[in-house]
Amino acid sequence: MTSELDIFVGNTTLIDEDVYRLWLDGYSVSDAVALRVRSGILEQTGATAAVLQSDTMDHYRTFHMLERLLHAPPKLLHQLIFQIPPSRQALLIERYYAFDEAFVREVLGKKLSKGTKKDLDDISTKTGITLKSCRRQFDNFKRVFKVVEEMRGSLVDNIQQHFLLSDRLARDYAAIVFFANNRFETGKKKLQYLSFGDFAFCAELMIQNWTLGAVGEAPTDPDSQVDDMDMDLDKEFLQDLKELKVLVADKDLLDLHKSLVCTALRGKLGVFSEMEANFKNLSRGLVNVAAKLTHNKDVRDLFVDLVEKTPLQTPGPRKWLPRAPTVGVSLKAGREYLPT
């Protein structure tokens, strides 16, 4: 006796959150069943393994049918085939677009191309995330990238509008798209200690301050409406950064800069005293990195350079400055202190 066909269709589509997670994590039906058995569900409910198998298959089939709609979340809202309460719809979308920290660190700043997709095997082996899940996450990145690539307006807003993600997740995707577009190198060993959150923080500040969109908002330049406002760095701005050398060369300016920065940051920074003590070295390193950003290669290596060529790292990464906030502060400072 074998089951040829076994289905369950509810007027309201049943979504089992646990099974959804297993499906998203890329487990096969048999692995998912094994994991569910291990979770003790059989003892709790008195069900048999066959029931669990049938239930898992059923959910997997539903998710498979829903996946097509999840690729364009607004479709999920308007479709008529699956009656799903709005709260569940939101959950489906949010979970589908959620990603693993370990995975995103591997592909952050890489070109979202076929070539990278081929490397997913290695990433899967390295991170322990199933290949299927890696593919889903990669395809999500790529899909979001493709949709918002050519759009005007705020990157986060565009993502939110077209993928109905939560604010938090939309910001993360903005960072991923921004990094992918500018191809910042993040994979070097020296950068491993930085988390995705650190980079996302940087990305947000850079989008706000370094991009064409940021310039566009400035009243001085109202005409420069370029398509990818939030995605591309403002070339002119990078050019202007060369001028910052004066901050290191001129002693008076250095002192003035120091006092201004220290006034601005006093009380806001846990490592303020160290920063104050090391200000000269710090400033020199930053300015040197900033001055080189006219070359694409150097732009890509921005984060490597920030870590390698500024004393941010010393005397020991864990102890003080080097976390993102400081990098961010320096990034932000860039525009504020540009000589006019």
Add this chain to the structure above:
Amino acid sequence: MPGKLKVKIVAGRHLPVMDRASDLTDAFVEVKFGNTTFKTDVYLKSLNPQWNSEWFKFEVDDEDLQDEPLQITVLDHDTYSANDAIGKVYIDIDPLLYSEAATVISGWFPIYDTIHGIRGEINVVVKVDLFNDLNRFRQSSCGVKFFCTTSIPKCYRAVIIHGFVEELVVNEDPEYQWIDRIRTPRASNEARQRLISLMSGELQRKIGLKVLEMRGNAVVGYLQCFDLEGESGLVVRAIGTACTLDKLSSPAAFLPACNSPSKEMKEIPFNEDPNPNTHSSGPSTPLKNQTYSFSPSKSYSRQSSSSDTDLSLTPKTGMGSGSAGKEGGPFKALLRQQTQSALEQREFPFFTLTAFPPGFLVHVGGVVSARSVKLLDRIHNPAFVGIMGNTRSYKLLDWNSFNSDEPETRDAWWAEIRQEIKSHAKALGCHAVVGYSESTSICEEVCILSASGTAAVLNPRFLQDGTVEGCLEQRLEENLPAGCGFCHIPYDELNMPFPAHLTYCNNCRKQKVPDVLFTTIDLPVDATVIGKGCLIQARLCRLKKKAQAEANATAISNLLPFMEYEVHTQLMNKLKLKAMNALFGLRIQITVGENMLMGLASATGVYLAALPTPGGIQIAGKTPNDGSYEQHISHMQKKINDTIAKNKELYEINPPEISEEIIGSPIPEPRQRSRLLRSQSESSDEVTELDLSHGKKDAFVLEIDDTDAMEDVHSLLTDVPPPSGFYSCNTEIMPGINNWTSEIQMFTSVRVIRLSSLNLTNQALNKNFNDLCENLLKSLYFKLRSMIPCCLCHVNFTVSLPEDELIQVTVTAVAITFDKNQALQTTKTHAEKLLQRASTDNEELLQFPLELCSDSLPSHPFPPAKAVTVEKASPMGEGNFRNRSAPPCANSTVGVVKMTPLSFIPGAKITKYLGIINMFFIRETTSLREEGGVSGFLHAFIAEVFAMVRAHVAALGGNAVVSYIMKQCVFMENPNKNQAQCLINVSGDAVVFVRESELEVVSTPQPAASCQPSCTGGEVTT
């Protein structure tokens, strides 16, 4: 020119990409009704076209309006080659044809293609301007309302229940026409869909005409079925109950509304004097004399029954002390006489209803059923030859009109079966059959026709005119005891139609009741039940040799009696094992396959307080000398006793102890007895009657004489009770649970198993089938575990045998959550239970249980004020607040449409019926593997069917479908060719409901108004 149909095509969305080069579509729409077609402009290069068309106007006869569906085809324009079809939408415009239903159909409809499924959506607006037509000879029946619901719809009141209406139409199946060899599967499927849509339209119109003839205005319990007879054709048949309904616009308008329509009804053909005086008196002395004078009429009715000679009429002598039995007799006889006069006017006094207005059902006799095996011949209709190839080749032909001289028509077959049912009912001393239904099972050229129902004695006042005005008062004077009247035997105890064991009613102690009661109806609202109910199933398989035609039919006919017997025995055993004494909603389905017969009986078991306590089951071995064997037997006996004890606890069956002195006669040993009367007949009309009473055994004993019997006993014990927090039943309401919350989940589950070995035995087959059903139930319990505490209601199993080694089981049911805490408190008194159960119904029904309470239980007087508070504090109100399903989100454009097989929505009030939904879909694929195999294919299809039903309901302005039923799910596969095909037929009533919590906010005076009738009731009684 009595009607103008107006259609506007607004827009499309999510269309599929039809042009690979541009990834876009150039879509336009064809709107077709009858032979007229309109087209919209082509909307270039868009997947979301905005046509915003003009109003397309069709001027048509109302006859066509009823028959024809509106056909909307979305196409992709192609300059060089033929335009590609994207898909179609069929819209049944019937709901627009009567004034109280929908006025406009407007909304997004899924565009459906039989090969690709749903491909985008289209926004359509449809309106109908109907001109009054005074032509008396008209062929249309616009205005007759149809309801699938098998009870009086919630916002209506039954003025008169006229009775049975039936009709069938026959046509050739397009799938088997010669043209099918040269056309595409898509064209063939669409021809079939359109034909069935036309046929059901015509059928509905014809039934409507019959209703108008009877001076009714509605059909309730409308059940339409398709018989796909293959080569021999396609039969669409329908049965229903004609009624004159009166809309209850608001509870305050209840009394005035009562009068006006009844005046119109004066001309009703049933002119017998209803003799209203007799209703007021109970079993008083003067009437006794009348009784005897009527008794001849009863025996007359017996003799008139055609099959009575075969009935086992042996009376049990020496049973019942007599005097008390006679006391109940006169009233019974009187009622019978009156009902008889009303009912004898009718050819078939059948009612498809399963729930009734209070006071309608007087006594229940038992289940009556009839089956007949027929050989299908090709429907050779000369008219077909002429119109073949014509564009209107689907023009319908009425089988009846063409074949009036032919004896072997489908109509004659059904008439024969109905006649049999009628005579069975008469044998049970009943003049009507309620909860009546018909079904077929077809395999190749053999067809089993089945009909079943519950023999009953009805109160004549609903069947006649002239008694309407006084209905309230009359009901109050009703002297039947509440909650047990329907259990009392309708037949003469000295001349019983079968050996039965009678005792005095445990409730009123005056009249006789049987020890077990089987019925096909829902549990009456006022019935007194102890504990909770549960789903009871009997499952059976029988191997059969493969044979052709005649021989096959004979083989099946020979097997049927044995199957019926065993199914019945199983039901009885399982009922005893559950310590219950009555079955409601019994439905026995016999399915025929190439090499086997399957029997599946489902019912809801309950413990009726009026009936005697069921005895246990005793096992007796045949080989007494074997020590180890004896030990085994005693072990089994212990297991059975333990199970009974466990079930008693599980279903909270704690009947009050009845001391023997009170009754005056000892409670005799329970006996196995049958309330099933049935017959099987093959084409030759040979009638066989069964005595299902296990001979004349005095105790209920299971004899284990061979391994088969052992298996049977084992299988009894293998049924696992549902996990805690779960209950299940196949009736509308779960007996013993009444505090539903508003969380409901309707679902359909399908399973197909392939039997492994070719040389199967009956035992192995039975085990496989049993496991299939049990595993399916287990899966359901597991899937719905988040709804605990919950009850699966209206569980409907359907078995089919699509191929040699395949068994398909389809289940549709609704899971409803209930409030556990309140459940524990509600078992206090009978009156309280009644009140609470009544509160699930609308105000109209609420009044009568209240009255009955105050009637039967004078020690618990319920002032109307209290009734109101009970209603206000009814758990459903609270359930609403606990409702976890979020309200429709602002950014979502899709409104929630609930679907349920029940006639009501817990915690809500149905305010409007929008019309019947009756849809038929075919889905076919030639890329089965790519669509996820058979499971993926069917899963997607069923989801699509749900979606299309919801879209139609939403377009009518509704937010729910009640009495939803999946009548057919025919699935065929050919994995080798990577192909599969499925046909699904669903129906239900589109309704608008309002949550009770919202109602309370909107109209606070409502509870006060609703209590008004019961106030008057209270005054009369005191």
